[in-house]
Structure formats: C-alpha cells, structure tokens
Amino acid sequence: MNKFTKTSGWLGILFLIVSLFIYIISPNKDIHIYTALGVGATLLIVFFTFSRKMVKNVLELRQTKHGANSILMIVIAIAILTLINSISSRHKKRFDLTEAGIHSISEQTKNVLKNLKNDIKITGFFQSESMNMVKMKDLLEIYKNESKRITSEFIDPDKNPGVTKQYGIKNYGITVLESGKNETKVRDITEEAITNAIIKVTKDEKKKIYFLEGHGEHNIKDEEKGGYSQAKLALEGEGFEVGKLLMMQEGKVPEDADLLIVSGPEKPFLAQEKDAIADYLNKGGAAFFMVDPNFAPGMDTFLKRWGVDIGDNIIIDTISKIFGGDFTVPVVTDYAEHDITKEFSLATFFPMARSVEPAEDRKENITVDTLIRTGESSWGETDTKSRKVKFDKGKDKAGPVSIGVVVVSELNEEKTHLVIFGDSDFANNYYFSFSGNGDLFLNAVNWLTREENFITIRPKKRQFVPINITRAQGSSIFLFSLVIMPAAVLIAGVSRWWKRRRL
Amino acid sequence: MKNIFYITKKELGSYFSSPIAYIVITVFLVIFGYFFVFYLNEFNFRSMQAMRFRGMLDQMNLNEMVIAPSYANTGVILLFIAPLITMRLFAEEKKSRTFELIMTSPVYLTEMIMGKFLAAFIVLALMFLLSAYSPVILFMVGTPEIGPVISTYIGILLMGGAFIAIGVFCSSITENQIVAAVVSFGILLLFWIIGWMSQTLGAEVGQVLSYISIIEHLENFLKGIIETGDIVYYLSFIGFWLFATHRVIESQRWK
Numbered sequence: 001m002n003k004f005t006k007t008s009g010w011l012g013i014l015f016l017i018v019s020l021f022i023y024i025i026s027p028n029k030d031i032h033i034y035t036a037l038g039v040g041a042t043l044l045i046v047f048f049t050f051s052r053k054m055v056k057n058v059l060e061l062r063q064t065k066h067g068a069n070s071i072l073m074i075v076i077a078i079a080i081l082t083l084i085n086s087i088s089s090r091h092k093k094r095f096d097l098t099e100a101g102i103h104s105i106s107e108q109t110k111n112v113l114k115n116l117k118n119d120i121k122i123t124g125f126f127q128s129e130s131m132n133m134v135k136m137k138d139l140l141e142i143y144k145n146e147s148k149r150i151t152s153e154f155i156d157p158d159k160n161p162g163v164t165k166q167y168g169i170k171n172y173g174i175t176v177l178e179s180g181k182n183e184t185k186v187r188d189i190t191e192e193a194i195t196n197a198i199i200k201v202t203k204d205e206k207k208k209i210y211f212l213e214g215h216g217e218h219n220i221k222d223e224e225k226g227g228y229s230q231a232k233l234a235l236e237g238e239g240f241e242v243g244k245l246l247m248m249q250e251g252k253v254p255e256d257a258d259l260l261i262v263s264g265p266e267k268p269f270l271a272q273e274k275d276a277i278a279d280y281l282n283k284g285g286a287a288f289f290m291v292d293p294n295f296a297p298g299m300d301t302f303l304k305r306w307g308v309d310i311g312d313n314i315i316i317d318t319i320s321k322i323f324g325g326d327f328t329v330p331v332v333t334d335y336a337e338h339d340i341t342k343e344f345s346l347a348t349f350f351p352m353a354r355s356v357e358p359a360e361d362r363k364e365n366i367t368v369d370t371l372i373r374t375g376e377s378s379w380g381e382t383d384t385k386s387r388k389v390k391f392d393k394g395k396d397k398a399g400p401v402s403i404g405v406v407v408v409s410e411l412n413e414e415k416t417h418l419v420i421f422g423d424s425d426f427a428n429n430y431y432f433s434f435s436g437n438g439d440l441f442l443n444a445v446n447w448l449t450r451e452e453n454f455i456t457i458r459p460k461k462r463q464f465v466p467i468n469i470t471r472a473q474g475s476s477i478f479l480f481s482l483v484i485m486p487a488a489v490l491i492a493g494v495s496r497w498w499k500r501r502r503l
Numbered sequence: 504m505k506n507i508f509y510i511t512k513k514e515l516g517s518y519f520s521s522p523i524a525y526i527v528i529t530v531f532l533v534i535f536g537y538f539f540v541f542y543l544n545e546f547n548f549r550s551m552q553a554m555r556f557r558g559m560l561d562q563m564n565l566n567e568m569v570i571a572p573s574y575a576n577t578g579v580i581l582l583f584i585a586p587l588i589t590m591r592l593f594a595e596e597k598k599s600r601t602f603e604l605i606m607t608s609p610v611y612l613t614e615m616i617m618g619k620f621l622a623a624f625i626v627l628a629l630m631f632l633l634s635a636y637s638p639v640i641l642f643m644v645g646t647p648e649i650g651p652v653i654s655t656y657i658g659i660l661l662m663g664g665a666f667i668a669i670g671v672f673c674s675s676i677t678e679n680q681i682v683a684a685v686v687s688f689g690i691l692l693l694f695w696i697i698g699w700m701s702q703t704l705g706a707e708v709g710q711v712l713s714y715i716s717i718i719e720h721l722e723n724f725l726k727g728i729i730e731t732g733d734i735v736y737y738l739s740f741i742g743f744w745l746f747a748t749h750r751v752i753e754s755q756r757w758k
Contacts, residue, residue: 063754070750077746081739088735089714097650098727138726466550467566467645469543477543477640481536485633486529493525500520 002050009047015040092145105142108455109195113147118202122152124175125164132173136189143194168237170433177201184239187439188343192457199455200239207258207449209235210245215296216266218428220244225430228263234438235445247273253280258449260287264424265296274302281306284414286448290424293354306407307362308420311355313380315401315422316389320349327389328352330374334400338371340419340447346436348372350403353423355380357402365410371419372404372440419444506611510618511625514592518626527587528630531580538576539637542569566647570638571725574655577634578718581666582695586687588626589670590680592619593752597678616748620671620741627663631656651727658724661737665717666691668744675748675755691717 019036022029048055058064096104105113122140126133133154140152157164157172167176175186175194179201186197211220211228218228220242232242245253245260253260253276260280269277281287291299293314300310317330325331329351335341358368380397381389391398407418425431427441469477518524546569635656641647673687674680698716700709713719717740720733 066754070754073750074747077743081743085714085732085735085739089732092730092732094731095729096727097648097654097729099648099650103726103728465566465646466553467547468550469547469644473644474544474547478540480636480640481540482533485536485636486532489525489529489532489633493522493529496519496525497522 005047005050008043009051012040012043012045012047015043090148094145103138103142105146105191105195106457108457109143109191110146112195112198112455113143113150116147116149116198116202118179119149119151120177120179120198120201122150122175122177123167124152124154125157125167125169125172126154127158127172128154128156130172132189136175139189139191139194168233170438182206182239183237185237190457192455195455195457206239206241208241208243208254208256209259209261209445209449210243210254210257212260212262212265213244213246214248215269216264218263218424223429225428226425227429228427230429230432230438231427231441234432234442238442238446240445240449247276252276253285257285259445260285261290261445262287263290263427264292265299266292268296268298269302274298278302278305281409281416281418282412282414284412284416286417287419288444288448289418289420290427291354291356291420291422292424293352293422303420304359306409306416306418306420307359307366307368308405308407308418309355309357309359310420310422311357311380311397311401313354313382313397315350315353315355315374315378315403316381316391317374317378317399319375319377323347323349325349326351330378330401330403332372332374332403334373334375336369336371338369338406340371340406340443341440344436344440344443346439348436348440349426349431349434350374350421350423351425351431353403353421353426355397355401355403356405356420356422358405363411367408367410369406370402370404371406372421373400373402376400417448419448504614506614507618507621510615511621514619514622515625517591517595518622523587523591524626527584528626528633531584531630532633534580535573535577535634535637538573539569539634542572543640545569566641566645567651567725567727569641570647570652570655573637574659575721575725577659578662578695578721581663582688582691584630585627585663585666585670585691586673586684589623589667589674589687590684591674592623592671593674593748594678594680594683612749612752616671616745616752620667620745623667623670624664627667628660631659631663648727651725654724654727654729657729658721658733661724661734662717662721665737665740665744668741669694672744672748672751675751 015036019033019040022033022036027033094104096102124133124136124140126136137152137154140150144150144152155163157169169176173187173189175189177184177186177194177197182201182203184197184201186193211217211232213219218226218231220228220232223229235242245257247253248270251272257280260277277287289299289303291303291310293312300312303310314328315330316327318327320326320329320331323331329349330353332348332350335344353374358370362368376399378399378401379391380399380401381391382395382397383392403422405420407416407420409416409418426434426437432438432441546566638647638652669690670683670687673690674683676686677683694715694717696716698713698719700712714736720736723730723733
C-alpha cells in the first residue's frame with residue numbers, strides 16, 4: 001500500500017473526528033459539519049478502494065474476527081449495565097444508618113409526597129458550593145428520592161443575574177417552588193419549611209390578603225418611597241393574592257379574606273369600621289396592624305381590647321447613628337423565640353416607631369407576646385415637642401422597648417391571630433430591602449396565614465459530644481498512627497525478607 | 504470454584520514475599536495517619552471553642568467530621584496505590600513467560616481473573632483493616648455513631664474494589680508493569696474528574712457524568728447512607744472491568 005493511500009486513510013478518520021468535534025461544540029454550524037463529514041467520507045472511500053486487498057486479508061484474520069467479536073460483546077455489556085443502572089437509579093432504596101436519622105424525612109413528609117398530584121419545580125438561588133447550598137441540595141435529594149414529581153435546579157445569583165432578576169430574588173439563600181401557576185418561596189433550609197411550601201404551592205386556591213384603605217394607609221399601588229408596591233410584589237411572589245379594601249364602601253371584611261393588613265392609618269376609624277373589623281376578628285380572622293406614632297387616634301383603645309398597650313411616644317435609639325441612621329430609626333436585633341423570628345439573624349430598622357407592649361390588665365384567654373424589642377441604648381420619648389433629645393427618667397420609657405407583639409386570642413370559638421407593630425414605614429418601598437425588614441414582614445404574614453394543617457416537623461438533632469484530648473493522649477495518638485502502625489508493617493516486611501535471606 | 508481459592512492463595516503468597524505490598528501498605532498508613540491526626544486535632548480544637556462560645560454547639564460538630572474526611576481523602580491516596588497493587592497481576596506473568604503456562608492450564612480464565620482480583624482486594628482490605636484503629640481511638644475519646652462508620656467502610660471497600668478492577672484490566676493489556684500502573688492511574692483519574700465537568704455541561708449531560716464519577720458514589724456512604732443505587736454502580740463497575748479483562752486475555756490467546 002503506498003503512502004498516498006495510507007495518508008488518505010488517516011486524513012479520512014481525522015476529518016470524521018473533526019466533524020464530530022464541531023457537532024459537539026456548535027451543533028448549528030451545519031455547513032462545517034457536513035463539509036468535514038463529506039471530505040472525511042470521500043477520503044475513506046479512496047482509502048478503501050485502493051487497499052481492497054489488504055482490507056480483505058485483515059478482515060479474514062482470526063484476530064480481527066475475535067477483536068470485532070470482543071468489541072461487540074463489550075458494547076453489549078455496556079448497554080446491559082447502562083440499562084441495569086438506570087433502572088436501579090429510578091428505584092433506589094435508602095438505608096439511613098445515622099442515629100438521629102438525619103438523612104431521612106419524616107412520616108408526615110412522606111405522606112405529603114405520596115399524595116402529590118402535580119409536578120413541582122424547585123429552584124435554589126445560592127452561591128455556588130456554599131455551605132447552605134450543599135445543605136439544601138442534600139435535603140432536596142431526599143425529597144427527589146421519595147417522589148419523582150420533584151425536580152430541582154441550583155442557580156448562582158452571581159453567575160446568572162438574569163434569571164435571578166426574573167424570579168425577583170434579592171438575597172442569597174432563597175428557594176423558589178413552582179407548581180403549575182403557583183409559586184412560593186422558602187428561606188429556611190429545613191424539612192418543615194419545604195414540606196409546608198409544597199403543600200402551599202400545590203393548593204388550588206391562593207390565600208387572599210386585603211390592605212385596608214381610606215385612612216391614609218400605605219397604598220399598594222404607590223411606587224414612590226413611601227408606597228407599598230414592593231411589599232405587594234413580594235407577597236405575590238410568596239403565592240398570595242393581594243387586594244385593597246375600602247371598608248367605608250364595603251361595610252365589612254370580605255368573606256374570602258385570609259388576612260387583613262392595616263398599614264399606617266392616619267385618620268380615625270368610623271365606628272362601623274371598627275365594628276366590622278372586630279366582627280371579622282371575632283370570627284377567627286387574622287390581622288396585621290402597623291401603627292405609627294402620633295397618628296390614628298382611637299386605635300389604641302381598639303387594640304387595648306386585644307390586650308395591647310400602644311405607647312404615646314417615639315422611640316429614640318442612640319445606636320442607630322452607627323448604622324448610618326438617625327436617632328429616630330431604632331434598630332432591632334433582639335428577637336423572641338417565636339416561629340416568626342426563630343432563625344432570624346438580620347437586624348431590622350423602624351423609622352419613627354412607638355412602643356407596643358402586652359397590656360398588664362389583659363383578659364385571661366388572650367396571649368400577648370413581645371416579638372421585637374429595641375436595644376438598651378433606646379428609650380420611648382414622650383416629650384415630642386421639645387427640641388432636646390434626652391432620656392427623662394419617670395416620664396420616658398426605658399429601653400429595651402417592645403415595638404411589636406403577637407396576639408393569640410381564645411375569647412371566641414375561633415382563635416384570633418394578630419401581629420401588631422409600632423411602625424409601618426419599615427416595609428415601605430424605601431425600607432423594604434433594608435437588611436431583614438422585608439423578611440420580617442413576610443415571615444409575619446406567612447405565620448398569620450398559616451395553613452390549618454400546618455405540619456410541624458422538629459428538626460433532627462445530631463448529638464454533639466465534644467472531645468477533650470490531653471497533651472499526652474494527643475502525642476500517643478500521633479505516635480501510634482504515624483509511627484507505630486506503619487513501622488509494624490515495615491518490620492513485618494523486613495523480617496519476612498530477612499527470613500528468606502537466611503534460608 | 505476451588506481453583507479461585509488456590510489462585511488467590513498463591514497470589515497472596517507472591518504479594519507478601521515481595522517488598523511491594525509492605526511498602527505500599529506502610530505508605531498508606533503513614534498518609535492516612537497524617538490525615539486522621541490532622542482532622543482529629545481540628546475537631547479537638549473546635550470542640551474547645553464550641554464549649555466556650557456555645558454558639559457552634561450542634562451546628563456541624565460530630566465525629567463524622569473526622570472519619571468521613573479521613574476516608575474521603577483516602578480515595579485520593581488510592582488513585583496512586585491501587586495501580587501499584589494491581590500492576591503486577593498479569594504483567595508479571597507475561598514477563599516471566601508463565602503466562603503461556605496459565606493459558607494452557609485447565610483452570611478457567613474466569614477463575615484466574617477472579618482469583619487475582621480477590622488477592623489484590625484482600626491486600627486492600629487488609630490495608631483498610633489496619634487503618635481501622637482510627638474509629639477505635641475515636642470511640643475511646645468520644646462517642647461517634649457506629650452506623651456511619653460501618654457504611655463508610657462498606658463504601659471504601661466497594662470503591663476500592665472498583666479501583667482494583669480497573670487495575671486488573673490494565674495489567675492484562677501489557678507486559679510492562681509500569682505501563683500497567685500508569686494507564687491504570689490515568690483511567691482512575693479520568694473517572695475521578697469526570698464528575699467535575701457535570702457542573703458546566705448543563706442538566707442532562709451533567710447528571711449522567713456525575714453518575715459515572717467514581718467518587719460521587721462514595722459520598723452517601725460517608726454520610727451514613729447505604730443506597731442500593733450506589734451498590735449497583737460499584738458492582739456493575741467491577742463486573743464490567745473484569746469482563747473486559749476476560750475479553751482482552753481471550754483475544755491474546757489467539758495471537
């Protein structure tokens with residue numbers, strides 16, 4: 001066989017490989033692919049034409065037959081193994097050997113997953129390879145193992161700002177669940193949060209939230225600094241339906257209301273309005289009141305009925321200057337052990353707040369708990385007219401001051417849930433994305449609209465037992481691991497060799 | 504069947520008459536020992552910190568922060584060590600011309616391959632057995648969970664078996680031990696890093712790639728999870744490479 005034939009043979013193969021390469025890298029460059037393919041094929045045809053004899057001889061060699069046979073058998077083996085493995089990966093069974101069963105999910109979650117009728121797409125927005133991402137990934141693996149309807153994807157907000165913006169994600173560590181047209185978000189990386197989110201997102205009806213209007217409250221359509229359009233968007237992103245309620249017109253709170261939000265009323269309420277709201281609450285309604293200092297006369301008596309004292313003061317916080325704020329924007333870092341704030345770690349800011357505390361003389365079946373408190377460097381200033389900002393003992397309320405409470409009332413048949421804050425501007429368009437403000441707002445809403453069949457799943461605790469190794473122990477462990485063990489093996493080898501020598 | 508036993512025995516005898524097995528095991532123990540002591544030290548230090556600050560208490564602290572990483576790193580050490588153990592299995596025979604003898608013996612080729620594989624596997628298992636002083640020490644100074652320790656050992660034994668299966672194959676394709684070791688290392692490395700590409704290549708392809716990745720399937724075992732999928736993977740892996748070895752040697756018969 002001459003050089004020409006040989007070269008054309010090799011070149012033919014080269015061109016075929018090149019065409020494959022182009023196909024992999026840019027599959028749409030049709031012309032290039034086909035050209036390379038064509039040239040390669042032509043060259044190979046030339047090769048085979050001029051080396052007919054050699055090819056015939058090779059093909060008839062026993063070796064070739066065996067070689068071809070072997071290759072065929074190996075290909076079949078790969079095919080069979082691929083099949084076996086894909087079947088096995090669909091029907092996996094897990095055995096969790098950890099004591100606390102931390103890699104398994106609870107019975108409750110298993111039930112939820114078993115009855116899942118829709119597909120759920122879960123998208124996690126985490127920084128690549130961060131601890132939280134790995135944690136969420138592992139957790140979702142368990143879910144995916146139990147139900148084929150769950151798919152997941154992880155997106156790094158830094159690497160994919162476009163998609164991140166599409167979903168309206170502004171922080172790291174948020175996970176979005178989508179099912180059909182419903183969508184909701186999860187911030188905690190716990191089985192409880194995810195399972196309940198699954199329940200929420202597969203429900204056909206959305207929860208309805210009404211923002212009260214007519215007394216100068218924040219407007220959910222207002223996109224200015226003081227508006228609540230951001231809050232509305234965030235709520236819709238959680239899977240809620242948000243609407244306005246002009247009570248004076250309606251006369252009562254609509255039947256389909258799951259939550260009433262009264263954010264920063266300035267003018268007094270009419271008697272009928274107060275009755276309508278009270279009526280709604282007595283029937284087991286939930287409400288989120290946010291009252292600013294110096295406004296909404298009459299609110300305090302209304303809320304007193306629910307065991308809450310609203311102070312006639314403005315919170316002054318001297319530490320806010322450090323955060324670049326103002327005396328009148330107290331910062332809260334002290335959160336109660338409540339579901340709304342249980343893993344809350346961010347600071348929150350409340351421009352112009354007043355104290356909101358449990359009333360001393362409240363009724364028996366009303367439970368009022370402080371949710372958020374300002375720090376020790378703050379106080380409730382009652383003298384709002386004087387220019388001087390000073391703590392007047394006896395008159396002013398000493399810090400830490402409570403500016404938010406949670407009320408659970410069992411006065412009536414149905415339980416009433418209330419969250420009352422002494423400020424409404426913390427969730428306006430300007431402050432919503434500040435630190436933990438938005439999250440706190442959403443957490444409170446989520447808690448107030450919690451499902452009746454909300455599943456409580458206690459996170460499994462790993463046992464932590466610290467060790468305490470003394471210097472001496474440490475040294476002997478070091479010695480044993482790095483010297484004695486290896487040396488023992490080496491000596492065994494040497495002695496064996498020695499014995500053989502002596503023979 | 505009994506032939507397998509005889510072959511294994513003979514092979515083990517060879518292993519322990521030459522210095523290579525001892526040296527390899529010693530080196531492994533030194534490196535493993537280093538990792539173990541290092542992680543243990545870290546844990547000790549963190550324990551003291553956690554007791555003082557109370558915040559990190561049950562966050563991540565557990566003895567699995569010592570055993571799991573020690574054995575995860577063992578995987579890397581194994582990339583070098585497994586080829587060294589397996590390189591002589593067939594290559595030696597070919598070199599010393601005993602290969603032809605074997606080819607004509609009444610022993611089935613399958614039994615031969617199984618016997619040699621088993622011998623190498625036993626050397627590996629012995630190595631791990633010797634390293635098992637580490638959980639013993641942990642039980643003496645603290646309270647680790649026994650479950651994950653057991654699953655970790657099952658995992659590395661399976662993964663080790665997979666490494667050895669590739670080594671057996673590479674040993675059968677050449678008569679040069681060095682070549683066998685190097686090719687073995689190369690293939691192992693390929694299977695090791697193939698998982699890294701799964702990040703960039705998108706969802707579908709990425710999933711397949713990370714399934715093929717040999718280290719990926721160890722993860723669950725290290726955490727205390729025994730998953731049937733991982734077991735099937737490793738057994739298929741071992742089965743495939745031993746089958747490939749069989750085909751290669753068969754075809755060499757006809758040379």
